[in-house]
Amino acid sequence: MPIHCLPDDVLVIIFESCSVLEPPHLTSLGWVKLSxxxxxxxxxxxxxxxxxxxxxxxFGPEMARETVLRRALDLPLSLYFPTLWSYRVVAPGELINRLLPRARLISCRSDQRGSLLLDGRSLPLLEELDIDEVRGLNKRLHAPCLRRLVIHAIPWTISAENLQSLRILLDDEVERLNPHIVHLPNxxxxxPALESFKFKVTARYGVRESEAGVTSAVHSIRRSIRGALTALDQGKxxxxxxxxxxxxxxxxxxxxxHGQFAAFLATMFWRSLRFPHINNVHFVISEQFQPILQLLEVMQTHISTPQFDTFQITHHWPGLEFSLSHNNAEAAGRCGYKLPSCDRTxxxxxxxxxxxxIGEHLHTLRLFSLSSPGPDLGGHTGITTNASHAEGYSSIxxxxxxxxxxxxxHVLGLYAFARLRTVILHIPQHDHHELRALSRALRARxxxxxxxxxxxxxxxxxETKFAxxxxxxxxxxxxxxxxDERNGLVEHVQPPRIFKAGDGVARLPERRESTVDGSGGSSKAVTARIRTDSRVHLTQTANAGRGGTGATTGRTAWH
Structure with missing residues (x-):
């Protein structure tokens, strides 16, 4: 259908999408050109x-702005200031007197401009705010309808009793990264209505060593966090x-x-807050695993519950992620950790x-190795636990x-998994030698x-080679x-091959066999009778002794 034949309601949807994809800016009218x-x-x-x-x-010219305001009627306004040029478009007086009282959304990433615009003001229609910071200890921004806030400072002076989503981004500037961060829980x-809280801090040791203020600020924060944790131990x-x-x-x-700042910070938030309905907790910590053991021990009283019955570890070199969640995808509950850089052990x-x-309520264990090199499964860990390796994960x-x-x-060799009933293995590349090692591990259980x-x-x-x-x-x-749901070289999808204990015959899918003259013959079930007596083992052993196996090409000893 030609676009000029589209009905009005469809065109309106297209126009709304274009307004998001191509907004006006300094050198282009954007979606306005559609008019x-x-x-x-x-x-x-x-x-x-x-x-x-x-x-x-x-739009810079005042006449153009008046036209836009007239076309917007009495709707609340979205005020975007993405560039330095956009700050010069509207005079401060006009912005304060005419636009701010109607603002539903403000996105202003200018430190100085944000202080000028919002200190001490009351914005009754404001619902979303993305700003560098709001200064002034004695002048508060009152926004009773504010639902979402993104700020690059601690929001000391923002009053928003209905705020639902808060995201705080701090960098290593001295005036923002200060010891008062420990008062953020206050x-x-x-x-009281907060549902989602995201906090990100960037503090790069050694990047700016010549500026002693930055380094001392980071150390001061760590001392303050230690003090806050001590106060909690004393009953705060x-x-x-x-x-x-x-x-x-x-x-x-x-x-x-020292590799402990991130762990201390996360521990402070976890111990300072009590949340009866928490569903999803996510920690991203750019340190090795060892320093965050204290964090895990603190969290054990919260996450060692029947609510968290699934444990997953994902190795993607050089990162590592692990999480506790509910096996039911529809059930709420997840506590995840991400280490962007760590060693393979x-x-x-x-x-x-x-x-x-901590894992006494787990029923499901998921392990992912998504990169090469994979995890080091034989490295020294230096970790001791109350449970011996043979008794670990007894509820899995x-x-x-x-x-x-x-x-x-390797994992089956570490623990007994006394209640283990089902195992699913997704193999990225066929290797018969590794499958033999798995078979030995299963028989040793x-x-x-x-x-x-x-x-x-x-x-x-x-198909007979699978059996x-x-x-x-x-x-x-x-x-x-x-x-056996593995794929072969055939293009069509084969049904799963099922083998039961004690079976000597594996039934394979039916196929049609041609007659001698090439015409189609009758259909009959082809049964592959597999010898499972000692002769198979002897033949395999003899061939293995001659070195006649190929791990990844399918040329194995039972051909």
Whole structure:
């Protein structure tokens, strides 16, 4: 359908999308150019006051601004100041007297301008504010309808009792990164409706060593945090956040000489706040795992509950993420940690730490190895827990691994997993030697599995080779049901291959066999009879002794 034949309501949707994708700026009219196409489009656009209410500060000439205000009717205004040029568009007097009282949204990233505009004012219509900072200890900004605030300073002077979302971004400037940061929980106490809190601090040690003020400010903050934690130990009351459901703390402290600033900061927030309905907690800490053990120990009383029954570790070199969540995707509840840079042994460190009492309610374990090199599974951890390795994760019933079979084999060798029933393995590359190691690990377990599911690519084009490999690996010795969902070289999708303990025959999908003269013959089920007696083992051993196996090409000893 040609665009000129589209109905008006469809065109309006297109115009609204264009207003977001291409707003006016210094050298372009942006979406306003659509009103120059024809009379119909112009009439439609002129009759959309919401679009015009968003571009009041985009035009320099006063006459153009008056026209935009007239087209916006009496709607609340969105005031954007994205560039230095936009600050010069509107005179301060006009902005204060005419525009601010009608402001629904203010996005102003100028330190000096923000102080001039908002100190001591009352903005009854303001719902969203993105600003550098609001100065003035004795002049408060009163915004009773404010719902969302993004600020690059601690909002000491903002009164917003209905605020629902707060994001604070601090850098390593001395005037912003100061010891008073420990009083931020007291600021949150004045926000009873707060549902989402995000806090990010960037403090780079050694980047500006010549400026002693920056380094001393960071050390002062760490001393203040220690003092705040001591006060909590001595009985200082915590701040009760009735509505808070999401909290994210990101501490970017690369180059820290002691490696504890980020962990102390996150610990302070966790211990200073009490939130009965918290659903999602996310920590991003640019330090090794070892310094945040104190944080995990503090959080154990909160996250070691039946609400968190799924533990996931994701290794993507050089980063590491791990989280506790609810196995039901629809159920609320998640506590996640992200370490952007850590050593390869941290994977096992995290795994061993959560094998203790902190993971006593876990039922599902998910492990992801998404990069090369993968995690170092044999490195020294230096972590000791109350539970021995053989008794760890005693409540785990389900394990899912995305990575090589050797990762799963190593984990099964660390812990007994007394209640383990189901294992799903997503293999990125077929390697028969690693599958043999997995088979040995399964047979060494004190108890068997009910179900093993294999997924991933192979180089097999013959369906019988899948069955030969499964039976040669002897998975059925300790697994009641093996489900082989791996892909071969054939283009069409094959149904899962199911092998049960004690079966000597694997039934494969039906296929049609041609007659001698090439005409189509009758359909019959092709049954691959697999020898599972000792002769298979002897043949495999003999071939292995001649070195006739290929791990990744599918040329294995049972061909």
């Amino acid at each position: 120059h196409v024809d009379r119909r489009w112009r009439a439609l656009i002129l009759d959309l006051p919401l679009l015009w209410s968003r571009v009041v500060c985009s 600021v949150l106490a004045t926000l 009351p915590v701040v009760f956040m009735q509505c808070l459901t999401f909290m994210e703390v990101e501490a970017n402290t690369h180059g820290s000489p 941290s994977f096992v460190v995290v795994l061993r730490y959560f094998s203790g009492s 019933e389900f394990i899912e691994v995305h990575g090589p079979a050797s990762l799963l084999a 004190p108890s068997g599995l009910k179900r093993l599911v294999l997924r991933g690519p192979t180089a097999y084009s013959d 030969r490999e499964i039976h040669a690996l002897r998975f059925s010795d300790t697994v009641e049901v093996v489900v």
